[in-house]
Amino acid sequence: MSSSSQLLETAVDQLATLPGIGRRTAMRMALDLLRREPHEVTRFSEAVRRLRDEVRYCTVCCNISDQPVCGICANPARDRSTVCVVEDIRDVIAIENTRQFKGLYHVLGGVISPMDGLGPDDLNTRQLFERVGRGDIVEVVLALGATLEGDTTGFYLHRKLKEQGVEVSQIARGISIGGELEQVDEVTLGRSIADRKPYEQGVRR
Amino acid sequence: MSSSSQLLETAVDQLATLPGIGRRTAMRMALDLLRREPHEVTRFSEAVRRLRDEVRYCTVCCNISDQPVCGICANPARDRSTVCVVEDIRDVIAIENTRQFKGLYHVLGGVISPMDGLGPDDLNTRQLFERVGRGDIVEVVLALGATLEGDTTGFYLHRKLKEQGVEVSQIARGISIGGELEQVDEVTLGRSIADRKPYEQGVRR
Numbered sequence: 405m406s407s408s409s410q411l412l413e414t415a416v417d418q419l420a421t422l423p424g425i426g427r428r429t430a431m432r433m434a435l436d437l438l439r440r441e442p443h444e445v446t447r448f449s450e451a452v453r454r455l456r457d458e459v460r461y462c463t464v465c466c467n468i469s470d471q472p473v474c475g476i477c478a479n480p481a482r483d484r485s486t487v488c489v490v491e492d493i494r495d496v497i498a499i500e501n502t503r504q505f506k507g508l509y510h511v512l513g514g515v516i517s518p519m520d521g522l523g524p525d526d527l528n529t530r531q532l533f534e535r536v537g538r539g540d541i542v543e544v545v546l547a548l549g550a551t552l553e554g555d556t557t558g559f560y561l562h563r564k565l566k567e568q569g570v571e572v573s574q575i576a577r578g579i580s581i582g583g584e585l586e587q588v589d590e591v592t593l594g595r596s597i598a599d600r601k602p603y604e605q606g607v608r609r
Numbered sequence: 610m611s612s613s614s615q616l617l618e619t620a621v622d623q624l625a626t627l628p629g630i631g632r633r634t635a636m637r638m639a640l641d642l643l644r645r646e647p648h649e650v651t652r653f654s655e656a657v658r659r660l661r662d663e664v665r666y667c668t669v670c671c672n673i674s675d676q677p678v679c680g681i682c683a684n685p686a687r688d689r690s691t692v693c694v695v696e697d698i699r700d701v702i703a704i705e706n707t708r709q710f711k712g713l714y715h716v717l718g719g720v721i722s723p724m725d726g727l728g729p730d731d732l733n734t735r736q737l738f739e740r741v742g743r744g745d746i747v748e749v750v751l752a753l754g755a756t757l758e759g760d761t762t763g764f765y766l767h768r769k770l771k772e773q774g775v776e777v778s779q780i781a782r783g784i785s786i787g788g789e790l791e792q793v794d795e796v797t798l799g800r801s802i803a804d805r806k807p808y809e810q811g812v813r814r
Contacts, residue, residue, distance in 0.1 A: 411659055411673075412664075415656045415659075422642075433628060438673075449657040452623065452624070454620075455643065493613075494637075
């Protein structure tokens with residue numbers, strides 16, 4: 405596929421770097437953008453550029469945040485003794501939507517995945533251990549996907565957190581095995597948080 | 610779905626304006642962009658902005674072009690007596706890939722669609738009639754999708770072009786009825802160009 409415009413080729417190449425987008429879909433997107441008013445496309449490209457350039461993360465929980473401390477961590481009504489550990493910000497949004505959890509979060513920014521070369525030190529694990537080390541946290545709830553990587557990460561965190569003397573629980577495996585957290589419906593996900601049980605029982609299958 | 614970052618919300622809103630992209634996919638795209646280096650994301654957003662800001666169209670055929678006259682129109686080896694009329698630049702690319710057509714193109718920039726409020730004057734029809742009026746063109750090949758809108762557009766162009774005394778043909782309906790041009794395989798599309806017949810026979814079904 406080659407067009408008579410380098411501008412178009414470059415834009416299609418870039419759009420095709422988005423996850424799940426092939427060159428044919430990227431071309432359809434480029435043509436759609438071409439039909440818009442220039443100021444609309446500028447707004448689009450600025451939103452993308454600013455997202456990456458100006459992004460900030462909460463200094464407490466590593467959630468994405470426009471402030472130094474995110475709205476959840478700054479909320480005095482939240483239970484500061486319970487911290488829910490999740491893979492990424494989509495999981496925070498999904499759990500918030502269930503309205504079943506009143507504690508704080510900790511966003512790992514990924515899961516341990518030797519295949520992708522991701523170890524514990526590539527995630528926000530140090531910040532988690534430091535938070536727990538400060539002594540206010542009674543329970544850490546592991547809310548990771550029921551995948552090999554999620555289980556590996558949970559096993560690692562459980563071992564380290566137990567050494568720190570904190571309770572470690574895991575959300576109930578009402579969620580289907582092999583599924584990603586973000587794809588679970590709100591009722592099931594809310595139920596699985598209410599049904600959480602001590603980590604030792606969860607891994608003894 | 611609401612996150613703790615207005616930057617993220619805005620970027621997701623903008624990505625969700627792309628055709629076929631819902632908010633869940635837009636969120637996945639945003640997280641993917643967040644994982645990249647800032648300079649990579651700048652390159653992405655610049656490619657999109659420049660596409661719309663700096664785009665130029667060939668003054669002869671209305672194809673997208675970085676030069677005043679596109680590479681096809683400027684090529685002395687092309688047959689200047691035959692002009693193939695297409696809906697958009699994807700169709701030019703598709704036909705070029707068949708290597709079955711040696712003439713020039715005319716890009717309408719759409720098809721007549723009363724449902725979308727698109728009439729002949731919203732397309733590059735005036736430029737086509739002016740080109741034909743200059744007298745060098747012997748045959749106009751209509752290569753529009755086999756849809757209601759494509760047929761309507763073809764019928765309109767045939768009527769006007771016949772008044773100008775030019776031959777009007779239509780690519781063979783080897784392409785499946787109801788299909789869009791860009792989705793046809795190259796062999797079928799090339800064959801349908803070789804099999805084109807006078808417009809009158811094409812519409813008599």
